[in-house]
Amino acid sequence: MNFTFSDDQNSIRELACQIFSDRASDEFLLGFSRTDETYDETLWQTLADQGLLGVAIPESAGGTGLGLTELCMVLEEQGRRVAPVPLYASLVLGGLPIAEFGSTKQQQRYLPSLASGKAKFSAAIAELGMNVAIATKVSATQGAQGWILDGKKAVVPDGAVADFILVPAEDAKGQQTVFVVDISAPGVTVQSVEIGLSGERAAHLILENVTVADDTVLGVPGQGADIIEWLEQRANVCHCALQVGVTEEAMKRTADFLGERKQFGVALGTFQALAMRMADSYIDVEAIRSTYWLALWRLSEGLDARAEVRAAKWWACDAAHRIVCSAQHLHGGIGADVEYPIHRFYLMAKQISFSLGNASQQLEKLGRLLAEDDSLGFRAMEVEEA
Structure with a gap:
């Protein structure tokens, strides 16, 4: 690299x-x-x-x-x-x-x-990180005037402000096709929903006998599964990019606060216990960055990055929890004040961590990959040059 x-x-x-x-x-x-x-x-x-x-x-x-x-x-x-x-x-x-x-x-x-x-755009792929029991589906039937879409998609990211939404739909043969759906089309309903405390305006998408033209098919019919797999890898890496910015800034702000805030006449940052927690946060930030860079590089070079993406997203979920919790804790009572800025980093980090699969889900999918392909287990030991 x-x-x-x-x-x-x-x-x-x-x-x-x-x-x-x-x-x-x-x-x-x-x-x-x-x-x-x-x-x-x-x-x-x-x-x-x-x-x-x-x-x-x-x-x-x-x-x-x-x-x-x-x-x-x-x-x-x-x-x-x-x-x-x-x-x-x-x-x-x-x-x-x-x-x-x-x-x-x-x-x-x-x-x-x-x-x-x-x-503005979005894609209805939130079910990749959902429990199968609550995942929603859309069916696609080809007709004389194009395709007819019926079904629901839950929690479309920023769907409340999107003008177009990429929607995977399944035909009678079980094959997936991705459609670019105009939310103003007849039969399309967008129900705004706020995601937790982060304020993000997601949406539940309802399609009732929606007719879309053949030229709204992304790629070719039946290619949907490949497109979604391609997109999921890049979406997870971009989540890692966001998380690097969120966690590194939260860490820096906490370090500045501990350097300025004094107790017993000395800066809090001089207390060994607090200094060690900040050191742990630094290590976690660099772990998120290094694993994310590896996954990003492999994707950019057209290399197989399935295992690297899962590992990077796991770090972006697991380590981020420790970083932002430490930031909140080390700020003391002021960290719980919603008029003080540090809480925004906590909320955004948690939102990223639970999108497209949390740490446990990423680890489970990584384990399946390693079990299916022995060669992936040795990749971390390889020295690659770019």
């Missing part, structure tokens, strides 16, 4: 950092939390104007033609500021699969509006 980023990549990171820092300050977020708004449309449009919404969109479709690494850099910076914009759902769940599997016509239809900030 080559851990050196290019000048263009560093410029992307610096631009994202500046935009998020300038807009999503602690003072702004406190005021924003007192409104009825869930997302900051001004920040969303600024990201569009500066070309960051199109960072992983082909130039032919109005983007900058970069890739997954650059997109993850933007997400890291969003995580550092816990900025209230639906980047993950739109750019990752919607933009990436359309750019990869969409026809030229589909790319020209959907991606320019995403890059310009005029449309």
Whole structure:
């Protein structure tokens, strides 16, 4: 692996950092939390104007033609500021699969509006991290006028603000096909639902005899399972990118607080017990970063990254819990004050940890992978050069 980023990549990171820092300050977020708004449309449009919404969109479709690494850099910076914009759902769940599997016509239809900030996207794949008993399905029947979709999808990320949702549906033969569904189409109902305390506006999607044209099929009919597997790997890695930003900033803020707060006339950070907890947090942050970088690199190089993605997401769930809990605890009583900013990092970290499968689910799926393919168990011992 080559851990050196290019000048263009560093410029992307610096631009994202500046935009998020300038807009999503602690003072702004406190005021924003007192409104009825869930997302900051001004920040969303600024990201569009500066070309960051199109960072992983082909130039032919109005983007900058970069890739997954650059997109993850933007997400890291969003995580550092816990900025209230639906980047993950739109750019990752919607933009990436359309750019990869969409026809030229589909790319020209959907991606320019995403890059310009005029449309938001998502994908109805939350059941990948759900109990099978409560997972919902959509059926697809091919008719004379196209396809007819019927069924429900639960907890679509940022679905309440999405204009288009990628929906996997199953035909009579049990094969999956992914459709790009316009939420304004007849028979489509979107029920807004707030996710826990994080404030994210997800949605339950209900499709009742919805007719969609053949040109809304992403890829080809029956390719849905492959598309969802491809998307799940990248979605989990992008979750890790967000988590690196969230946990590293929570750790840094806690370290600053312990250096300033005094008890018995000395800074709390000089107490050995607290210093050791901060050291543990640092190790956990670096573990999330290193495993996520490995998975990201393998995906970017077109290599098999199934095991690496599961390992990275496990760290992003398991270690993040320790980091943000320590941050809350070491802030003492002020950490429980919802007008003090540290709680936002806790909420966002927990939201990421329970999306697309928690730590236990990631570990279970990793175990199945290792049991099915012996070669995966030796990959961690290989020295790879890029």
